[in-house]
Amino acid sequence: MADETRDNDRPDTHSPESHPPADHPPANHPPEVATPPRRRLSPLWLLPLVAVLIAGWLGWRWLEERGPQIVITFQSGDGLEAGRTRIKHKNVDLGVIESVRLSDDLSQVIATARMDRTAARHLKDGTRFWVVAPRLGLGGVSGLSTVVSGTYVEMEPGGGDDRREFDALDEPPVVRADVPGRSFNLKTEQLGSLAQGSPVYFRGVQVGEVMGYNLSPQDRSVSVAIFVRAPYEGLVHEGSRFWRSSGIQFSAGADGIKFQTESLKSLALGGVVLETPPDPEAGAQALDWASFTLYEDQASAAAARDRLRVRYRLEFPGSVQGLQAGAPVLMRGLTVGHVAAVRLVYDEAKEELHIPVDIDFEPDLVARTYAVIDGKPMDEAAVRKLIAMQVQKGLRARLASGNLITGQKLVSFDYAPGLPPSPGSERSELPTVASSDLDSIMASAGVVMEKISALPLDALIADLRGTLQSVGGLAGSPDLARSLAALAKALGSADALMRDADRQLPQLVKSLRGVATAAEGTLKNANGLLGGGSGQADLPGVMRQLNDAARSFRVLADYLERHPEALLRGKK
Structure with missing residues (x-):
């Protein structure tokens, strides 16, 4: 019962009467707090974010x-x-x-x-x-x-x-790195007219260029770098030769006057000429940056080739003016070698000065005739034996004029059987003879004039006067013919004297004037004595000829006084 009483006393929470009105909250519960609704993130805020991401990506790509x-x-x-x-x-x-x-x-x-x-x-x-x-x-x-x-x-x-x-380079390179070809190095003493861009020729065709040059401080030589383009780089072998082509080459030596040019471009920039001999003399192909010698001209390059050279020492009588190293050595007009050296030597033992001339015989220059003996190539011993045999047959050496304009001389060999060597050639390994050129003739004329100048000219003139007097005194006698012969001889001597006159020209002219004057006086006397003779019909003609001869002497003397060079060149 007690439990029921307690249950009845407890309010019924489920009945409507038990709930208070809505506007009156229960006394035992706290009041409710109103919360605002949650806001969502707006899509517009994504745009700056995307922009930042894009800018970052672009920056990263730019840096990358x-x-x-x-x-x-x-x-x-x-x-x-x-x-x-x-x-x-x-x-x-x-x-x-x-x-x-x-x-x-x-x-x-x-x-x-x-x-x-x-x-x-x-x-x-x-x-x-x-x-x-x-x-x-x-x-x-x-x-x-x-x-x-x-x-x-x-x-x-x-x-x-x-x-x-x-x-950076100061100037653009002559050859770009992507151009196919090969580079080589040339050594020379003088750069000359070569410059960056100067052409390199092979048989007149440009095959490369000069890339640059520099001066070596060690040996003070000039190093020239050249580039040969493909496919011409295969033309350069170990036996190739390079020489300078400075546009126009003009030389006057013992072998004449030479004029040569490559092109107008080489005239402005100079150039280099490449030459490769035929196989097997050419050798293997040259390696990249192989070094070669740059010669001054083609003759120097040809002379530098490896070939047999047999040296002889010659000594010529008289002066060797005009003979220089490099002059050709000729055998009957054909080149068989070159002059190696010309120098002045003092012999202390004999206290004498002499001028030895060293020459090099090159048998390869006469290879078609003398290259092979008994099926073997010629060596130095064979060449010397051959030269000795030719000397026994009369081979002699002499100086000859190579160029009359420049006065250059050369060494010429020819055969002169029975002609002994000139005096003073004991130092010469081969016999030499006196030169027969114009200089030697002038020297001989000078010697003749010295001998003539030592003769008594007064005696010669006295003989001429006596001859003319004999003509006047012995007219009609058998001695007239002999007197005229003596006169002709005297006139011939005077004529020879005029041809050989050099340093004694003033004295000679004075003597001729005296001869002419004396001859005229004598002829006048002779005409006075013989003019009336009836039995001498031919004497007046002879006297006139003698008078003309005397007048010719005076004219000749006057002309030689005005033109002494006529003794050498003749009358213009």
Whole structure:
């Protein structure tokens, strides 16, 4: 019952009466708090985020595609402009000059450039840069396209290790790195007219160019770098020869006057001539950057070939003026060698001066006749034996004029059987004879004149006067013929005296005047004595001839006084 009473006393929570009105909250519960509804993120906020992501991606791509920064040193800032000067290769942009400044010592221009990513792997030790601008030179005109497009920097890729600092070339290279061919080195004592871009010829065809040159501080020789283009690089062998072609070559020596030219381009820039002998003398193909000697001319290159040379020493009587090293040695007009040296030697033992002349016989020059003996090539012993046999047959050496204009001389060998060697040739390995050229004739004439000058001219003139007096006193006698013969002899002596006159010309002219005067006086006396003779019908004619002869002496003396050179050249 108690439980029921408690249950009845408990309010019924499920009955409607037990719930208080809605506007009256229960006294035992706290009041409810109203919360605002949650807002969702607007899609418009995604746009800045996307923009940031895109900007970051573009920046990353820009950094990724951006190439390295390099430094190029120029000698001058001509044509360089920051932000505008482009770096190109085959007219394709590879970078741009970002800044241009002077070096600390103000001697150079330092340009900072930004390269493309594609060019990064080509920035090596062998990479070259140079400024492309309009250039006018002896080799032609280049860079005309920059007149419209503007100056730019050309890049030529190379090999080697990576590099970021470069020295620009002062001039564009003559040969680009991508041109097929091979390079060689030439050594010479003088550069001459060679310059960068000078042509290299082979049989008149241009096969290459001169790339550059430098002076060696060790041996002070000039090293010339040349490039031979493909497919002509195979023409260069170990036995090849190079010589200088300076446009026009003019030489006057013992072998005559020579005039030679290659082309108008070689006239302006000079040039190099390549020659390769036939196999097997040519040898194997030359390696890249092989070294050769650059000779002055073709004759020097030909003389430098490896061939047998047999040297002899000659000594000629008299002067050797006009004979120089390199002069040809002739055998009956054909070249068989060259003069090696001409020098003055003092013999202390004999206290004498003498001039030995060293010559080189070259058997290869007469290979068609004397190259093989008993099926074997000739050596030095065989050549000396052959020359000794020819000497026994009369082979003699003499000096001869090679060029009358320049006075150059040469050595000539010919056969003179029975002619002994000249005196004083004991030092000569081969017999020599006196020269027969104009200089030797003049020397002989001088000797003759010295001998004539020692003769008593007064006695000669007295004989002439006596002869003329005999003509006057012995007219009609048998002695007249002998007197006329004596007169003819005297006149012949005077004529010989006139032909050989050189240094005694003034004295000779004076003597001739005296002869003419005496002859005229004598003839006048003779005419007075003999003019009336009836039995001597032919004497007046003889006297007239003698009178004409005397007058001719006077005319000749006057002419020689005005023209002494007529003794050598004759009357014009």
